[in-house]
Amino acid sequence: MLKQLIFLATVLIALGVFAYSVRNILLNISFLKKAYPLNRWGERFARLLKVGFGQTKILRFPLIGFLHALVFWGFLAILFGSFEMLIDGLFGLEKFLKILGPLHHFFMISGDIFAAIILILIIVFLFRRIALNIKRFSGIEMTHKAHTDANFALTLILLLMVSLLGMNMGYSALNPSEAHLYPVSKVLSYLIVNQNESFLHIFEQINWWAHILLIFFFANYLPYSKHFHVFMSLPNVFLSKLEPLTQMSNMERVTQEVKLMLDPSAPIPEESNDLIERFGMKDIEDGTWKHYTDSLTCTQCGRCTSVCPANLTGKLLSPRKMMIDFRRRMNEKSPHLRKNKQYDDQKSLLDDYITREELWACTTCNACAQECPVNIDHPSMILEMRRYLFMEESAAPSALNTMSTNIENNGAPWQYPPSDRLKWADNLYINE
Ligand code: SF4
Numbered sequence: 001m002l003k004q005l006i007f008l009a010t011v012l013i014a015l016g017v018f019a020y021s022v023r024n025i026l027l028n029i030s031f032l033k034k035a036y037p038l039n040r041w042g043e044r045f046a047r048l049l050k051v052g053f054g055q056t057k058i059l060r061f062p063l064i065g066f067l068h069a070l071v072f073w074g075f076l077a078i079l080f081g082s083f084e085m086l087i088d089g090l091f092g093l094e095k096f097l098k099i100l101g102p103l104h105h106f107f108m109i110s111g112d113i114f115a116a117i118i119l120i121l122i123i124v125f126l127f128r129r130i131a132l133n134i135k136r137f138s139g140i141e142m143t144h145k146a147h148t149d150a151n152f153a154l155t156l157i158l159l160l161m162v163s164l165l166g167m168n169m170g171y172s173a174l175n176p177s178e179a180h181l182y183p184v185s186k187v188l189s190y191l192i193v194n195q196n197e198s199f200l201h202i203f204e205q206i207n208w209w210a211h212i213l214l215i216f217f218f219a220n221y222l223p224y225s226k227h228f229h230v231f232m233s234l235p236n237v238f239l240s241k242l243e244p245l246t247q248m249s250n251m252e253r254v255t256q257e258v259k260l261m262l263d264p265s266a267p268i269p270e271e272s273n274d275l276i277e278r279f280g281m282k283d284i285e286d287g288t289w290k291h292y293t294d295s296l297t298c299t300q301c302g303r304c305t306s307v308c309p310a311n312l313t314g315k316l317l318s319p320r321k322m323m324i325d326f327r328r329r330m331n332e333k334s335p336h337l338r339k340n341k342q343y344d345d346q347k348s349l350l351d352d353y354i355t356r357e358e359l360w361a362c363t364t365c366n367a368c369a370q371e372c373p374v375n376i377d378h379p380s381m382i383l384e385m386r387r388y389l390f391m392e393e394s395a396a397p398s399a400l401n402t403m404s405t406n407i408e409n410n411g412a413p414w415q416y417p418p419s420d421r422l423k424w425a426d427n428l429y430i431n432e
């Protein structure tokens with residue numbers, strides 16, 4: 001009973017802290033703009049199955065992609081056992097989900113095997129990060145803090161797997177008739193099987209508690225880590241843009257005015273009291289919820305930056321930095337915005353985090369968004385910030401400013417109106 005009470009208190013604390021983090025994220029979303037309508041549910045589920053669960057994008061890198069996918073699939077298998085531990089802990093039971101029979105056996109066997117696989121892979125990933133100088137993991141946005149966060153989260157996962165295997169070892173040694181459900185731990189349990197029963201019991205309990213406490217700690221650390229993609233990647237893939245990547249979002253009011261300008265007989269739109277407070281994005285509150293969820297989902301893997309032609313040719317632009325900067329700025333400003341929507345610290349995402357040079361270096365090729373394994377749409381953020389520069393500050397490169405002036409004055413991007421199009425042929429003799 002005492003164990004149950006302590007466990008209940010631990011669960012309540014863990015849930016309370018997690019709920020506080022989720023509440024802050026939802027409040028942040030509440031002051032952001034709408035992105036696009038959430039419809040076409042069938043297509044969204046298909047994409048979730050293919051890109052989310054099937055990990056198709058990450059598998060484009062056959063070896064390392066497959067290893068990462070194994071970790072993801074392994075987590076899904078292990079999740080079943082974690083859920084069972086929660087029930088067992090709350091109600092003082094042991095392996096409650098055994099009532100599911102073969103399904104329980106399947107998850108116990110696969111969870112145990114995956115725990116060993118993940119343990120080995122995490123050691124490989126840590127070695128790659130720490131000892132190998134992999135270009136994809138470097139860049140101006142990859143600060144010491146970012147590297148420490150990545151290594152810390154990987155170490156937590158490693159400890160999670162060690163404690164899970166330890167728990168299974170203890171259980172296998174105590175219950176030889178069920179040891180076949182833990183094939184890896186059964187072999188490892190030969191190390192302790194000759195110990196007396198009370199040692200085995202304490203061994204199993206220590207690992208049980210270590211594992212569940214690590215789960216609670218990990219879950220509450222994630223919202224402040226790049227590893228938040230553990231929670232966010234599936235929802236972000238589900239919510240991703242279904243239109244072609246190259247399709248820009250139009251501002252409805254501006255579109256109507258342009259239509260009227262081109263064709264005065266076009267129907268005049270109904271008067272709307274919606275004032276456009278800002279064209280494009282200068283700071284986080286001008287962004288959409290999708291920009292925010294993208295920034296929360298970014299794993300900082302660097303696949304986007306590694307294919308960016310601007311970055312590859314030595315320009316300042318790094319699409320990964322866009323996501324990191326948005327999240328950093330959100331962390332800096334959102335606690336104040338939650339209290340006062342008019343809060344202004346005389347700083348902004350544009351210029352204080354992301355420079356104009358970075359923005360204009362983008363070719364809008366969409367390679368970054370195409371490559372991102374969690375369907376992040378970097379160009380939409382870049383285009384919104386350019387929209388602000390263009391429409392509010394007229395601060396585009398001079399060639400673009402000239403082009404827009406020409407369109408406005410002449411209805412064509414050149415210095416001449418369409419009516420002058422054939423003037424070059426005026427003095428030529430043309431047979432009619
Ligand atoms: S935006 Fe996507 S591809 Fe780029 S670092 Fe983040 S997760 Fe990786």
Ligand code: SF4
Nearest residue numbers: 308362363365366368
């Ligand atoms: S769309 Fe822009 S940021 Fe993305 S890869 Fe192309 S140039 Fe780089």
